[in-house]
Amino acid sequence: MFSWPTLPLFFSIYLGVVVNAAPIAILGRSASTAPVSNASITSDFVRPAQFSRLAYCSNAAVEALDCGGPCDDLGAGTVKTLLTGGNGEDLPRFFIAQDDNLQSIVVAHQGTNSSSPLSVINDLKADLRSLNTTLFPQAGDDVQAHDGFADAQEQTADAILAAVQDGLSSSGYSKVLVTGHSLGAAISSLDALMLSMRLDQSVQITTTTFGTPRGGNQAFADLIDSRIGSTYSFVTHANDPVPRVPPKALDYVHPSGEVHIISSSQTIACVGQENDECSDGNSLLDLSVDDHLGPYFDNIFMSASACPA
Structure with a gap:
């Protein structure tokens, strides 16, 4: 999403909103966690992380x-590349x-180019705005x-849907x-x-994302939970600030499915939405921009610096 040149500005804006906002009701949550085994990390998370890293490379390289x-x-x-796009x-x-x-x-998207x-x-x-009812x-x-986020998704949605169907x-x-x-x-x-x-219901869709910002309101989070929640995971790393924005004060809510990397030797699955034993419970004083880039599993860092020039 961001690296050093833009993150300080972004978070000063958003955290300023949090500090100055009127008090809001705290969402109900089940603050419990479960350990994630090394076997599960290898089978469920390493390969998606590799594909996410690849999305930072040039179209020609991919x-x-x-x-x-x-x-x-x-x-x-x-791996066989079927389609590349974006600029x-x-x-x-x-x-x-x-x-x-x-x-x-596989469908993979690049994060923000901070330059x-x-x-x-x-x-x-x-x-916040309503979704395109043709797409959704x-x-x-x-x-x-x-x-x-919705504008960016709309620009590639038709091409991605067609390529996935063809694939x-x-x-x-x-x-x-x-x-x-x-x-x-x-x-x-x-x-x-x-x-x-939009796809036939026999198709199994697995969603595994990394360093995910909040993407919508409570109804959006609930819709993700109800439609794809059983195979939806978003991985957060240590004190990464990006999963904390946009703030809940602006009516943003994460869906369920957080998997939180505490350290290289400890990863936990977080029950429910906005579990304060995971990234939502990180102190604002401890947030680290470097944690946003990784390392994720298997020492994977997310940035264009991982790709050859």
Whole structure:
């Protein structure tokens, strides 16, 4: 979503809202957690993290799968790129791929390019607004999402839906993995929700995102829980500030499904929405911008610096 040049401004704006906002009701939550095993991390989270990292590489590198470590770690001959798009500025890069390892079609989105003001604007357009009912036919009028995230998702939605449908047909697979980091995580969550409404119900959609900001209001969070919650996870790392924004004072709420990395040796699954034993309970005094980039599982860092120039 951000790196050093833009994060201080972004958080001074949002945290200023939190400090100066009138008191609001605290959402009900079940503040309990469960440990996540190393076996589960390996089977469920490492490969999505690898694909999220790959989304920061150039379209040409992703098309050729020639990008050094981010490509090599996926395994030679196991991934086929089906579509790339976006420009890394006003429209974050994205790709669709066929992964024979997971027997799945993969959708991945890039996070914010902090060197591009046009990219940063996607994050700062924080008004809540209704979803496009053509893309989200089962979303009620009360469901509202972050304006910038929803705008970015709408620009690629038709192309992504068509490419996923083609990929499922040509591969014979019946699974879709949707992933991304930061801004890319927010767009991916919207994609997963859209795909759950537009694809055949026999298709299994798994959503695993990293460093995810809040993406919508209570009705939006509840809709994610009800439609894709059983296979939806958003991974937060240590004292990363991005999962704390936009603030709850602006009526934003995370869905269920948080998986919180406390340290390299301890990861927990967080029960319910806005669990204060996980990222929502981090002290504002301890927030660390560096934690937003990683390391996530298997020492994976999320930024363009992982890709060759």
